[in-house]
Amino acid sequence: MRILVLALRRIAWMPPTLLGLIAIVFTISRIIPADPARVIAGENASPAQVEALRQKFGLDLPLMQQFMRYLRDIVNGDLGISLYSQRPVVEDLLGRLAATFELAIAAMCLAIMIGVPLGVVSALHRNRWLDQVIRLATMAGLAMAAFWLAILLQLFFSMTLGVTPVQGRIDGWGPDQITGFYTIDALINGDGETFGKALRYLILPTATLAIPAAATIVRFTRAGVLNALSSNFVFYQTAMGLPRRTIIWKYILRSAFIGTLTQIGLVFGNLLAGAVVIETVFSWPGLGLFAYNSILQSDYNAIMAFTLFTGSVFIVVNLLIDIAQTLLDPRTR
Amino acid sequence: MTGKFPPLTINRRAALAGLSATGLVGMHSPAFAARQKFVTANNNPYDLLDPHQLFDIGRIAVRLNMYDALTRWVDNPPRLENWLIEKVTISPDGKVYTFVIKQNVKFHDGTVMTSADVVYSMERILALKKGAYGLFKDVIEPGTTKALDPRTVQFTLTKPFAVFMAVLSELWVVNSALVKKNEKNGDWGADWLSKSEAGSGGYALRRYDPAIGFQTARFEGHFAGWGKNPIDDAEFRGVLETATRVLGVMKGEFNTTDGYLPAEQMARMKENPNIKTWEAESIRTFYFIINHWKAPLNDVNMRKAVCYAFDYDGFNNKILSGTVVRNNGIIPNPMWGAPKDLQGYTYDLDKAKYHLSQVKNVRPLQIGAMAGYPQSEQAAQMLQAGCAKIGLEVKIVSEPYTTIAPKLNDRERAHDLIPLWRSAYFADPHNWTGFLFNSSNFDAGNASYYKNPRVDELCNKALIITDQDQRRVMYEEVSRILVEDAAGIFINNTKFHGAFTKNVKSIRFCPIGDAQDVRWIEMQG
Numbered sequence: 132m133r134i135l136v137l138a139l140r141r142i143a144w145m146p147p148t149l150l151g152l153i154a155i156v157f158t159i160s161r162i163i164p165a166d167p168a169r170v171i172a173g174e175n176a177s178p179a180q181v182e183a184l185r186q187k188f189g190l191d192l193p194l195m196q197q198f199m200r201y202l203r204d205i206v207n208g209d210l211g212i213s214l215y216s217q218r219p220v221v222e223d224l225l226g227r228l229a230a231t232f233e234l235a236i237a238a239m240c241l242a243i244m245i246g247v248p249l250g251v252v253s254a255l256h257r258n259r260w261l262d263q264v265i266r267l268a269t270m271a272g273l274a275m276a277a278f279w280l281a282i283l284l285q286l287f288f289s290m291t292l293g294v295t296p297v298q299g300r301i302d303g304w305g306p307d308q309i310t311g312f313y314t315i316d317a318l319i320n321g322d323g324e325t326f327g328k329a330l331r332y333l334i335l336p337t338a339t340l341a342i343p344a345a346a347t348i349v350r351f352t353r354a355g356v357l358n359a360l361s362s363n364f365v366f367y368q369t370a371m372g373l374p375r376r377t378i379i380w381k382y383i384l385r386s387a388f389i390g391t392l393t394q395i396g397l398v399f400g401n402l403l404a405g406a407v408v409i410e411t412v413f414s415w416p417g418l419g420l421f422a423y424n425s426i427l428q429s430d431y432n433a434i435m436a437f438t439l440f441t442g443s444v445f446i447v448v449n450l451l452i453d454i455a456q457t458l459l460d461p462r463t464r
Numbered sequence: 465m466t467g468k469f470p471p472l473t474i475n476r477r478a479a480l481a482g483l484s485a486t487g488l489v490g491m492h493s494p495a496f497a498a499r500q501k502f503v504t505a506n507n508n509p510y511d512l513l514d515p516h517q518l519f520d521i522g523r524i525a526v527r528l529n530m531y532d533a534l535t536r537w538v539d540n541p542p543r544l545e546n547w548l549i550e551k552v553t554i555s556p557d558g559k560v561y562t563f564v565i566k567q568n569v570k571f572h573d574g575t576v577m578t579s580a581d582v583v584y585s586m587e588r589i590l591a592l593k594k595g596a597y598g599l600f601k602d603v604i605e606p607g608t609t610k611a612l613d614p615r616t617v618q619f620t621l622t623k624p625f626a627v628f629m630a631v632l633s634e635l636w637v638v639n640s641a642l643v644k645k646n647e648k649n650g651d652w653g654a655d656w657l658s659k660s661e662a663g664s665g666g667y668a669l670r671r672y673d674p675a676i677g678f679q680t681a682r683f684e685g686h687f688a689g690w691g692k693n694p695i696d697d698a699e700f701r702g703v704l705e706t707a708t709r710v711l712g713v714m715k716g717e718f719n720t721t722d723g724y725l726p727a728e729q730m731a732r733m734k735e736n737p738n739i740k741t742w743e744a745e746s747i748r749t750f751y752f753i754i755n756h757w758k759a760p761l762n763d764v765n766m767r768k769a770v771c772y773a774f775d776y777d778g779f780n781n782k783i784l785s786g787t788v789v790r791n792n793g794i795i796p797n798p799m800w801g802a803p804k805d806l807q808g809y810t811y812d813l814d815k816a817k818y819h820l821s822q823v824k825n826v827r828p829l830q831i832g833a834m835a836g837y838p839q840s841e842q843a844a845q846m847l848q849a850g851c852a853k854i855g856l857e858v859k860i861v862s863e864p865y866t867t868i869a870p871k872l873n874d875r876e877r878a879h880d881l882i883p884l885w886r887s888a889y890f891a892d893p894h895n896w897t898g899f900l901f902n903s904s905n906f907d908a909g910n911a912s913y914y915k916n917p918r919v920d921e922l923c924n925k926a927l928i929i930t931d932q933d934q935r936r937v938m939y940e941e942v943s944r945i946l947v948e949d950a951a952g953i954f955i956n957n958t959k960f961h962g963a964f965t966k967n968v969k970s971i972r973f974c975p976i977g978d979a980q981d982v983r984w985i986e987m988q989g
Contacts, residue, residue: 166870177601177908178873180593216511216674217658223511227675285711297711298703304671304679414703416675423704424509427864 134457141450148446149439153205156438157198160431167214167429188214201435210439211432213425220436223421229311230300231410231417235402237337242344242398247391249345250352251384257357265349272346277405281339281412288335295334298414302328336413340405344398351394355387362386389460396452400445499696500987502968504980505709505718509702510677513669514657515636516588519595521887525700525980529680531636531663532687534563534582535629537976538984540744541798542891544630547688548577548637550615558624558930565615569687571639572661572668579611584640586619588652596634598908599889603628624928626935630890633976638662666983667698677701691986693969698982713739716965719987723960723978724748726838727785733963742962745789746975747796747891750839752831752847752953753882757875757913761829765822767950770829770881771809772816773850774843780956783842791957793943794886794896798957800932801893801939808947808954816854828857832871832879835862843883843955872911882911885958888976893939898923901942901951914951 168184185191189200204211210220253265289297296302306316306325314333317326359365360383368378406419414420418437425433508522515527527533536547546552551564569577589597590606603621610618621628639662646656653662661669664687667680677700682690701718703709709721710729714736723746725733733739752770760766780788792808795801820826829851833844841862848858861879868884871877886896899905902923903915919942926938947954962971962979972984979985 163867169870169873177598180597180601181873183593213511217514217517217654218674223674226673230675282707285708289715290711293715297715297717298705298708299701299717300676302717304673304676412705412708414701414705414708416673420509420675420704424511 134454137457138450138454141446141453145443145446149442150202152442153202153435153439154198156435157201158194160434161194161197163429167431188212205439210436213433214430215425215428215433220432223433224418224436224440227416227418227421229308230415231403231406231419233312233314234333234336234340234410234415234417235399235406237333238340238344238402239395239399241337241341242348243395245341246345246348247352247384247388250349250391251356251379251387253349254353254356254360254387255379265353269346269349272342275343277339277343277408278412280342281335281409284335284339285412294331296332298412299332300329300416301325301332305329336409336415339409339413340402343405344402347394347398347401348391351391352387355390356383358390359383359386385459389456392452392456392459396449399448400441403441403444500693501697501699502695502720502982502985502987503699503701503718504982505701505703505712505721506677507702507704507706507709507722509674509704510672510700511674511702512658513661513672513678514654515595515638515663516585516592517594517654517658519598519634519889521889521976521978524977525982526678527634527636528665528977528981529667529698529700529983530661530665530669531638532569532665533634533636534565534632537633537891537974538972540746540973540975541800542747542888542974542976544633544891547633548582552629554930558626558928559621561619561621561628562612563617563619565617566687567615569664570685571642571664572683573639573642574685575639575641577637577639577664578614579617580614581637581640582617582635583609583611584643585635585637588638588643589635591652592654596631596889599631599634626927626930627890627892627894630892633890637664639664670697686983688983690983693986693988695982695985695987710963713963713965718965719968720962720964720979723962724958725961725963727783727787730787730961730963731785733961738966739963740966740968742960742964742971742973742979744960744962744973744975745796745798746958746960746978747799747888748885748958748975749791749794749796749896750788750843750883750885750955750958751794752843752955753872753884753911754950754952755875755878755880755911755913756915756951757878758880760823760826761880763823764950765819766826768809769816769819769823769854769856770847770851771950771953772812772819773854773856774809774847774953774955775811775850776809776955777811779843779846783846784839784956787961788956788958791954793947793954794900794952795893795939795943796888796896796957799891799893799896801897801936801943803940803943806943806947809950811850813850813853816850820854820856826856828859829880831858831860831881831883832868833860833862833882834868834884835864837865837884840883844881847881847883847953873907875907875913878911878913881953883953883955891976893935893942894923894927897939897942897946898927901946912951914946914949916945916949916951919945 168181168190189197213220213223216223249265253262256262285297288295301313305313306320306322309316309319313329314326317329365378368382406417407422410417410419411423422437510523512518513526515531518526532548534548536545538545548565548569549563550566553562571577586609587606603625605622608620612618642662643653643657646653648655659672666683666686668683670679670681672678679699682694682696706729712718713721734741754761754767756762776790780790791797792806793802831844834840844860848860851858888895899909901910901914901919903920906913922938922942926935967987969986969988971979973979
């Protein structure tokens with residue numbers, strides 16, 4: 132019951148949070164001195180032609196009127212028409228959703244699989260050489276610029292070793308769409324060859340996204356485990372003669388993971404934001420590439436829709452994390 | 465490439481109809497395992513397929529490969545071919561053009577192209593007011609284009625327009641019946657055609673994903689026929705990151721990419737044994753727009769001072785490593801109308817100082833460089849350095865093109881100087897002279913706000929007469945006047961540096977299209 136109340140309370144906060152988000156992004160996108168109507172019309176266009184486009188897209192209206200119009204459309208489920216593709220933005224977003232989610236989820240899984248064990252190991256070997264090496268590696272992971280890391284990985288794995296493709300999501304056009312996740316669709320279709328190909332294309336972008344995320348998870352897991360190690364319940368369980376392995380993996384990790392879980396919610400948001408760079412470098416046809424392109428073209432509606440969408444995902448993921456945290460930690464109920 | 469093709473998605477119905485009409489559906493069989501496939505990595509996304517909404521070189525592959533126009537540019541220097549036209553008649557006053565279109569030109573769904581399709585295409589451009597609309601708006605009124613019989617179409621211009629045949633290369637003919645069937649709320653089928661095709665071009669759309677690009681298959685029934693060893697499948701992918709495109713070609717994931725890469729990337733490609741490069745002088749001039757509207761640049765001495773303060777040799781040969789060619793005027797060297805003996809400015813600080821000393825009320829100048837275009841930013845820095853040596857302060861503001869573009873046609877907000885390219889949309893000197901420097905084009909194409917009655921007179925006259933030799937003389941005079949007036953800082957003409965995988969045997973380069981017309985490409989193995 133408490134979980135339901137918590138969820139409802141969080142959901143009730145969603146509209147004002149999103150409204151604030153829309154207001155900020157809308158204002159920023161409209162006050163920058165770019166003129167999408169001029170860019171769409173092209174350099175050979177006359178002023179009348181530009182003005183006609185401006186009127187068509189409502190860009191000639193006062194800012195507040197444009198904002199109210201936009202809000203009204205959102206309530207009606209209309210995120211507008213892309214100024215460039217001339218298609219509903221929702222259509223363009225949905226077409227790219229699966230690619231980004233497949234990448235982000237793969238990166239998240241990889242980051243957790245690397246980050247949590249390394250965090251535990253680092254804490255258990257506190258201040259010894261293994262801990263120092265892991266801490267150094269996590270600092271490097273956090274400090275490296277994503278685009279630089281991406282190019283390094285491309286040069287080494289694709290060009291020198293030749294084991295991974297340089298870019299793209301698959302050779303050709305991918306399997307028949309069911310979920311939109313190429314790996315899963317290939318498995319459903321029983322197409323092992325395509326599954327293998329999809330995995331090969333996933334490796335580099337996933338690794339690039341996962342490395343900084345894993346570094347964050349290592350640091351928080353390590354801090355959580357260290358905190359738990361010095362707590363009374365561990366002292367008590369040790370005195371009771373419980374095996375060290377049981378204490379670590381059953382009690383300490385559970386306690387430490389509560390803090391890490393909150394971070395995972397934030398990290399997932401960062402993965403979506405980080406996808407803008409990674410998808411551009413790897414030409415991964417997802418939301419990040421869409422956002423990058425929309426920014427270059429001053430496609431207001433597309434930028435707003437992307438921000439709104441990722442904001443909503445971020446809020447939902449954090450809601451789920453809160454619920455999971457409540458389930459894991461009885462003190463919060 | 466295996467013989468297994470994924471099923472069609474967006475354009476399933478239209479493509480299936482077209483493919484069955486041409487026998488292309490058979491390619492699902494394993495017999496097609498050895499089809500020649502050519503993959504292009506483009507620096508622009510293919511977010512739109514409508515040929516009447518597109519008008520840029522970046523996405524020209526859509527138009528060139530899936531559509532046909534009445535005329536077409538080929539080779540270098542560009543030559544205008546009567547493409548869909550069998551016969552043309554021009555009235556003595558140069559205002560009525562009557563065309564007979566070729567027999568048995570078929571669209572991808574098997575429908576025969578008629579003059580009604582040409583009429584519909586022109587009306588569509590005029591109604592949508594996008595893409596190539598700017599080329600036709602001043603000379604063709606809606607409703608005046610007539611289909612005289614199924615193969616004869618007549619255009620009545622509001623005034624003589626010597627470049628009409630040249631700009632017809634942007635009148636891409638769509639299958640009117642198919643588009644009309646997909647019209648919604650009087651949108652001229654804009655929504656549908658943004659993700660489908662209704663063309664007759666050499667390649668028919670098979671799959672389209674705005675996030676990736678588009679895939680086409682050769683249209684066996686194309687009216688122009690095919691050579692001995694044509695490409696069977698052509699794929700066009702939008703890959704925004706330059707380094708990724710270069711690595712992709714080096715690894716063989718793509719067969720080619722854009723031909724205007726930065727010098728250091730081109731050097732990498734040239735060193736790679738798996739790549740062959742083609743070099744050709746293009747018709748894309750790089751110059752500084754000078755804003756003549758605001759003092760002190762309305763003074764010819766001030767303009768000459770900045771022209772003499774730019775290190776042309778240093779920029780073209782050192783910074784750009786000789787990947788471009790010095791172009792003394794605005795018309796590209798290979799283009800007719802560019803005087804062969806034209807004397808341009810040189811880097812001469814003494815002369816620059818002299819002209820600066822003749823200017824009253826000198827103020828610091830501002831250059832609007834295009835962020836993300838290294839050449840534009842480097843040229844700005846080079847001019848800044850030269851001006852500093854003559855005691856002229858110059859400030860550089862780097863802005864994305866989307867920010868610079870609106871200022872181009874706003875005389876008060878425009879930067880003093882803007883380094884940028886003038887690409888070729890049609891190969892006629894008007895593209896570089898009348899369009900850019902005729903005062904009737906203020907706030908539209910003349911972003912310099914340059915005005916010279918003699919230039920206006922010559923440009924206007926050259927648009928009325930059709931004799932090329934007479935026009936050549938006029939444009940040569942315009943070129944000389946523009947240099948004498950220091951109307952802009954004319955720096956170089958771009959070279960096309962095409963990088964292709966070794967198995968590409970031949971290409972047929974035309975600056976209008978940048979070798980993206982796949983029908984002319986041959987591969988081996």
